[in-house]
Amino acid sequence: MDFSLEQTAKLLQSSSTIILTAHVQPDGDCLGSMLALNHYLVSIGKNVRMVLDDDVPALFKFLPGYHAIQKPTPKVISADLLIVLDASDIERIGKVKEHVEAPILNIDHHVSNTKFADYWYIDRQSAATGEIIYQLLTMLKVNITADIATCLYTAIATDCGFFRYANTSVQTMRYAADLMECGAKPNVISEYMETKPLESILTLSKVLETLELHYNGKIATITVLPDTLSNLDSTEGFINYPRVIEGVEIAIMFKVMSEGIIRISFRSKTADVSKLALTFGGGGHARAAGCAIMGRIDDVTKEVLEATIKQLTEVAS
Numbered sequence: 123m124d125f126s127l128e129q130t131a132k133l134l135q136s137s138s139t140i141i142l143t144a145h146v147q148p149d150g151d152c153l154g155s156m157l158a159l160n161h162y163l164v165s166i167g168k169n170v171r172m173v174l175d176d177d178v179p180a181l182f183k184f185l186p187g188y189h190a191i192q193k194p195t196p197k198v199i200s201a202d203l204l205i206v207l208d209a210s211d212i213e214r215i216g217k218v219k220e221h222v223e224a225p226i227l228n229i230d231h232h233v234s235n236t237k238f239a240d241y242w243y244i245d246r247q248s249a250a251t252g253e254i255i256y257q258l259l260t261m262l263k264v265n266i267t268a269d270i271a272t273c274l275y276t277a278i279a280t281d282c283g284f285f286r287y288a289n290t291s292v293q294t295m296r297y298a299a300d301l302m303e304c305g306a307k308p309n310v311i312s313e314y315m316e317t318k319p320l321e322s323i324l325t326l327s328k329v330l331e332t333l334e335l336h337y338n339g340k341i342a343t344i345t346v347l348p349d350t351l352s353n354l355d356s357t358e359g360f361i362n363y364p365r366v367i368e369g370v371e372i373a374i375m376f377k378v379m380s381e382g383i384i385r386i387s388f389r390s391k392t393a394d395v396s397k398l399a400l401t402f403g404g405g406g407h408a409r410a411a412g413c414a415i416m417g418r419i420d421d422v423t424k425e426v427l428e429a430t431i432k433q434l435t436e437v438a439s
Contacts, residue, residue, distance in 0.1 A: 123241050125227075127254075130243045131262055133227060137202040139169045143218045145209040146176045147385060147412060149358075150280025150315075152208035153178065155229075155251040157187045158273035159207070162264055171201075175216030179356035184314040185276060186269035194221035203227055208251040210235040210405030229254055234396040234405035249289040252277025256297050268305025275306035276315075284312070287409065325354055330363060337431050339369040345419065346377045365389040372398075372430055376423060379414075384422045387412045393437065401429055 125133070134140070142160055144152035156172055163170045172191045182188065194217040201224040206212075210232040212219055228239035231248040248254050252274045259266060266274075278297060282290040285298070302308065332345040342364035346357055357377060365373035372393055377385040386402070387410075388395035394408040404413020415422050 124237075125241045125243045127243060127258060127261060130227065130229065130241075131258060133203065133241060134163065134168075134205075135166075137168070139201040139203075140171075141199070141201045141204045141218075141222050141224060142170060142172045142207065143174060143204065143209075143215050143222070144207045145214040146174075146216045146414075148174060148176055148178060148182070149208075150182060151250045151252055151277045153182050153185060153188070154273040154275075154277025154280070155207045155255045156191075157185050158252070158255050158259070158270045158277065159205070160187060160190070161267065161270050161273070162259055162262075171199075173218050173221060175218050179358060181315055181318070181356055181358060182276075184311075185273055187273075194218045197221070198223050200224060205229065206239060207255075208232075211403070212236075212238040213403055214405060229258075232396065232405055233394075233408055234400045234411070236405075247291075249287075249291060249294045250278045250281035252281065253294065253297055256301070266301070266304040271301040271304035271306040272311065275301040275308065276311055279308070279311070280315070281407075289407070289409070322354060322356070325350055326360060326363075329357075329360055333364060335367075335370070336427055337434060339367075340371045340434060341374065341427065341430055342367055342370045342372075343374045343376065343423070343427070345423075346375065347419075348378050348380070351377065351379070361387050361389050365391070371434065374426060374430065376419060376426075378419050382416050382418070383414055384417060384419060385412065385414050386422075386426060393433065398426075398429060398433060402426070 142156050144156050173194050174191050175194050178188050204222045204224040204226045206228045226239040228242040230244050231251050233246050235244050245254050256274050329344050334343050344364055361373050361375040373389045375387040390409050395411045396406045396408050399406050399411035399413045402413040402415055
């Protein structure tokens with residue numbers, strides 16, 4: 123059921139036991155949005171748990187309250203409401219879908235959203251789900267604490283490339299300024315985000331050795347293999363290197379996980395890669411999207427490249 127922001131607020135207020143979750147391969151937007159909403163709900167006496175079917179990358183462990191995020195277990199738990207944040211499809215929350223038994227409210231901004239929930243509020247004009255949560259809290263006249271401001275600023279800034287991407291709007295900049303007035307410190311957040319362990323920098327050089335160009339230089343790929351991945355907490359930012367190469371329209375990072383899973387990240391300059399991700403059961407934004415495919419890396423790479431070339435060919439014709 124399509125909800126307004128007002129209906130979303132009423133549903134939150136009428137629910138006592140709430141589970142918060144977000145997509146796997148967590149980024150700043152899903153984590154910041156989840157943590158900010160958690161801070162508010164706890165403050166008004168709700169019984170809240172945050173469950174995520176993935177690890178929190180080290181670069182986000184400065185976010186207030188991250189330590190309370192739990193992993194799903196085989197035990198099924200019941201709640202009044204399961205809130206899925208920043209995820210466009212039920213598969214994006216992994217094992218949480220089997221772990222929690224509750225009506226689902228989806229709050230999201232992705233153009234690829236499949237409207238999988240019982241209730242949904244989707245604002246595709248928002249640069250980040252963090253913008254929606256800020257609008258929600260502002261409508262509820264919530265006192266935005268420094269902790270909430272830090273979480274929401276991180277959510278918004280990371281999803282618009284720290285205000286460099288095309289989804290950055292005038293409203294986005296206004297929200298950022300408001301959150302600074304509430305206590306968010308951009309310099310501190312940026313310092314945490316930019317600080318990387320030596321191993322990450324050394325590993326990046328190995329990953330860039332896998333760089334390949336395809337389709338007359340319009341597609342660039344990099345591959346992160348299991349032995350390389352074992353030395354890393356996060357590959358955040360790796361895909362930006364092939365994306366900025368002159369002539370490249372779409373950059374793709376293949377990350378080989380355990381049990382035959384290949385996680386794929388897409389970035390583009392003008393093409394809508396959310397359509398590509400959706401083809402493979404994923405989702406995301408027009409310029410940044412992702413998915414996961416079971417299979418051998420050679421087969422998956424071939425299949426994804428064929429789909430990418432097809433999309434570029436159709437756009438050009």
